[in-house]
Amino acid sequence: MTNNNYVEAKPKKKLKKLGILSTPYLVWNFFLIIIPSLILIVMAFTTYDFSSNSEFKISLSNWSYVFGSSYAKTVFWPAMGRSFLISFLVTVICFLFAYPTAYFMRFLNNKVRGIIMLLLVLPLWSNQVLRIVSWKTIFEIIGLNESGFYQFNIVIAMISMYLPYMILPIYSVLEKIDDKVIEASYDLGANKFETFFKVTFPLSISGIISGIIMVFLPSLTQFEVSDAISDRTIVMLGNLIYKRFKGTGGFNVGSVFSLITIIFTVMGFILVMRVDKEGETLI
Amino acid sequence: MKTNKAFTTLFTIILILSFTLIYLPVLVIFLMSFTKSYSLTTLGFSSGLTLKWYASLFTKDYSALDILYRYSSNIRTLKNAIFNTFAITLLSTSIATILGTMFSIGINALSKKKRTMMLTLNNMPIVTPDIVTGFLLLLVFVVLETIFGLKRGFPTVLIAHIFFSIPYVVLSVLPRLSQIDPNTYEAARDLGCSRMGALIKAIIPSILTGIISGAMFAFTMSIDDFVITMFVSGTRFHNVSTWIDNGWRRGYIPKTVYAYNVIIFLIAFIIILVNRSIQSKNRKVKL
Numbered sequence: 001m002t003n004n005n006y007v008e009a010k011p012k013k014k015l016k017k018l019g020i021l022s023t024p025y026l027v028w029n030f031f032l033i034i035i036p037s038l039i040l041i042v043m044a045f046t047t048y049d050f051s052s053n054s055e056f057k058i059s060l061s062n063w064s065y066v067f068g069s070s071y072a073k074t075v076f077w078p079a080m081g082r083s084f085l086i087s088f089l090v091t092v093i094c095f096l097f098a099y100p101t102a103y104f105m106r107f108l109n110n111k112v113r114g115i116i117m118l119l120l121v122l123p124l125w126s127n128q129v130l131r132i133v134s135w136k137t138i139f140e141i142i143g144l145n146e147s148g149f150y151q152f153n154i155v156i157a158m159i160s161m162y163l164p165y166m167i168l169p170i171y172s173v174l175e176k177i178d179d180k181v182i183e184a185s186y187d188l189g190a191n192k193f194e195t196f197f198k199v200t201f202p203l204s205i206s207g208i209i210s211g212i213i214m215v216f217l218p219s220l221t222q223f224e225v226s227d228a229i230s231d232r233t234i235v236m237l238g239n240l241i242y243k244r245f246k247g248t249g250g251f252n253v254g255s256v257f258s259l260i261t262i263i264f265t266v267m268g269f270i271l272v273m274r275v276d277k278e279g280e281t282l283i
Numbered sequence: 284m285k286t287n288k289a290f291t292t293l294f295t296i297i298l299i300l301s302f303t304l305i306y307l308p309v310l311v312i313f314l315m316s317f318t319k320s321y322s323l324t325t326l327g328f329s330s331g332l333t334l335k336w337y338a339s340l341f342t343k344d345y346s347a348l349d350i351l352y353r354y355s356s357n358i359r360t361l362k363n364a365i366f367n368t369f370a371i372t373l374l375s376t377s378i379a380t381i382l383g384t385m386f387s388i389g390i391n392a393l394s395k396k397k398r399t400m401m402l403t404l405n406n407m408p409i410v411t412p413d414i415v416t417g418f419l420l421l422l423v424f425v426v427l428e429t430i431f432g433l434k435r436g437f438p439t440v441l442i443a444h445i446f447f448s449i450p451y452v453v454l455s456v457l458p459r460l461s462q463i464d465p466n467t468y469e470a471a472r473d474l475g476c477s478r479m480g481a482l483i484k485a486i487i488p489s490i491l492t493g494i495i496s497g498a499m500f501a502f503t504m505s506i507d508d509f510v511i512t513m514f515v516s517g518t519r520f521h522n523v524s525t526w527i528d529n530g531w532r533r534g535y536i537p538k539t540v541y542a543y544n545v546i547i548f549l550i551a552f553i554i555i556l557v558n559r560s561i562q563s564k565n566r567k568v569k570l
Contacts, residue, residue: 018388018391019390019392022388022389022392022393024382025382025390025404026404028449031423032442036419036422037419050425050426097301098301101298104294104297104298105298114559116298118555119306120305121503123306125547126308126309126544126548127507127523127527127547129509130540130541131309133527133531137326140325141326145324163301163304213410217410217411217412221412221413223414241414242414255418258415258418268410272406272410277402278458282406282454283409283500
C-alpha cells in the first residue's frame, strides 16, 4: 500500500496544475448556488422582495404568517400533511415495484437486459407535462376523474413519473455486485433467502437510498401533477411555492416555503453523500 | 424448485405492471395523435383517424387541414416553442459538455479534500428539487435584472439549462478520468505536446465515452425540462413544456403537440438504438 502511494505521489503532484481548471466551476457555483441561497435566507427574514416599494426590515412576520396565522391552520398544515402522505405513499409503492424489477433485470441475460434498460429511459423522452395531461385523460376514460379519487389519481400519476428514477439507481448497484460474491454465499451454505438478506440487499442499500431521495423530494414538491389531475383543487407544498412565485409580492413567504424544502433536501443530501460519496448512484 | 417458479412469476408480473404504469400515458399520447377529435378527455376514435396533426407541424396553411381557426394561433406559438426548445437544448448541451469536461479534468487533479467539496457542490443541484433550484436561479436573475436590467427570456433559460446540465456531465466524465493512468498527461507533455495539446490528444480520447454519455444526459434533461424553465423564463418565452402547461391552464392544447411528441420519441428511440449497436460492435472488436 505505502509503496503504491509513493509511486503515485509524483505524477499526482504534477497533475495538480490541472486542478486550476476546476476553479471557474467554484466561482460559477458560488454565484448560482451560494449567493441565491443567502438571498433566500435574507428574504425569509425580512420584508424586502426586490419590488420598488418594499422596505428592508428584519422581521419574523413571514414565519408567523406561515406557522401562526389562520393561514397555517387552513392552508399550510393541511398542504404539508397531504404532501407528506402522498409522497410517502408514492415512495413506498415505487420501491415495492422497483426493487423486484431491478432485481429481476439483474439476473436476465445481457441482451434482454439491454432492451429493458432502453425501455426504461425511453419514456423520459416523452414530454413530462404531456404525460401528466394524458393521465388526466386516462382517468376520464376509466371513470375515475371525480374529486373523490383525486388524491388516489395523483399518487398513480406520480408513481408512473418517478418509477424509473427508483429502478435505475437500484439496478446500477445490483449490477455491480459480482456473481462470485453471490456464489460464495451459496458455497458457504446460505440458501437463497439468506443470500438475499445478508449479501445482496445490504450491498444495494446505497442505490435504495438514492432512489428514495430521488423519488421522495420531487414528489414532495410536485405542483403540476396536483394542479392538472385535481383541476387545481388539491393544494400541496409545491403548489404553495408555485403560487407565491406566480402571484405578485409573494417572494418572502415563498422563501420560507423554499427554506422548509431545503431543510429536507439537505437531510436527504447528507444521507446520499454518506452512502455514495462520488454520486455514482445519482445518474 | 416450486418457490423458484412462483417467484419468477411474481417478479415477471411486477415487471410488467411497472412498465404498464410507465408506458400507459406514452401509449395514450401515441393513440391520440392519430384521432380527429379536439377533445382531450377521450381517445377520440369515434371521430375517425387522421394525420392532420402531423401535417400541421410542417405546413402553415391550417385551414386546408381543416383545423379550427381558434387553434391556429396556438399551433404557431407551439412552433415557436419547439424552435426555442431545440435552440436551448443544443446550445446548453454543447456548452455544458465542454465546461463539464473541463471542470472534471480539474476536479480529478484536486486533493481528496477539495475534490469532495467540489463533488458536494456538483451533486447538490441533482438532489435539490427543481422547484427550489428554479426559485434560487430566479433570485439570481431578479438581482441581475435589478442591477443590469437583464430581462428574463432566452439568455436566462440558457444559463439555467447549462447550470443543471453540468453536474450530469461531471458525474459521467469523472469515473472515466479516474480510470486513466495519471502519467498520461505528463507523458504527452514530455513528448512535446503543449498543455492544450496534451489535453486534447491524450486525455480527451480516453474519456470520450464518458463525455458522450454525459452529453446524452444533458440533452435528455434539457429537452424535457419544465419547472426550472418556467421559473426563469419570464412571461413571454416558452419551451414545449411550459407551452403545454400554459395551454392546459387556458384549456387549449391542439393535438399538434401530441404528434410532435411521438416524432421526438421515435427519433430518440432510433438514436439510442444506433448508439447501442455501435457500442456493442466496438466491444466485439476489442474482444
